[in-house]
Amino acid sequence: MGELPDNNNQEPLIVFTALERAGINEIKKSLLEKGFEQEDVELSVQLADDISKIDSLVFSDGIPISYADSFSEHTAQYHPGSEEENQSELYIIYAKGMSGKIAKGKNIFQFNKNGKLILKNSEGEEGIEITSEELLFGVAAHEVRHRVQKSSDFKKLVSRELPMETDRREKDARMIEFMSMKALHAGKPIEEIAKIIKEKQEK
Numbered sequence: 697m698g699e700l701p702d703n704n705n706q707e708p709l710i711v712f713t714a715l716e717r718a719g720i721n722e723i724k725k726s727l728l729e730k731g732f733e734q735e736d737v738e739l740s741v742q743l744a745d746d747i748s749k750i751d752s753l754v755f756s757d758g759i760p761i762s763y764a765d766s767f768s769e770h771t772a773q774y775h776p777g778s779e780e781e782n783q784s785e786l787y788i789i790y791a792k793g794m795s796g797k798i799a800k801g802k803n804i805f806q807f808n809k810n811g812k813l814i815l816k817n818s819e820g821e822e823g824i825e826i827t828s829e830e831l832l833f834g835v836a837a838h839e840v841r842h843r844v845q846k847s848s849d850f851k852k853l854v855s856r857e858l859p860m861e862t863d864r865r866e867k868d869a870r871m872i873e874f875m876s877m878k879a880l881h882a883g884k885p886i887e888e889i890a891k892i893i894k895e896k897q898e899k
């Protein structure tokens with residue numbers, strides 16, 4: 697969810713700004729008309745709404761959230777923009793196949809009784825199923841964190857617990873993703889979680 701898609705020159709399907717949350721029904725309608733599956737649309741709009749809410753708590757200026765027409769393994773991506781290519785900073789939602797991608801996440805993670813995020817196949821751990829809402833919120837936190845990473849005074853938060861992530865920015869965003877899912881699961885208010893996403897730094 698960190699690197700730019702190879703085909704990042706694709707035309708976004710729909711664009712609405714992070715600070716304008718009105719018009720969700722129109723976006724849903726439009727995506728359905730484009731042939732997206734109902735469940736993919738519901739989850740994608742929820743994800744966009746989460747990104748929008750978190751982003752507006754972290755930044756004072758909203759950036760567009762667009763829906764990609766093509767399929768991607770990713771659920772969403774933050775695109776830093778490029779002056780040379782005259783491309784603006786934005787978030788991209790990959791709506792196609794969203795429900796399958798979320799189901800995959802539900803198969804990997806669960807919470808233990810202490811609210812710690814663990815792998816689903818952890819032996820001897822009694823698990824609490826992670827919800828789609830929690831997963832989507834984690835993805836949203838991850839992508840907003842990538843936007844936070846753009847600021848020059850930002851110090852990355854890296855964990856040795858994530859050997860599968862080689863990119864330092866990815867490790868940092870994954871840490872924030874997990875922290876945010878745990879915090880939401882624990883019932884922390886979104887304002888408090890947004891503060892973590894904005895300010896958490898390596899000690």
Ligand SMILES: [Zn+2]
Nearest residue numbers: 697698866869
């Ligand atoms: Zn990422």
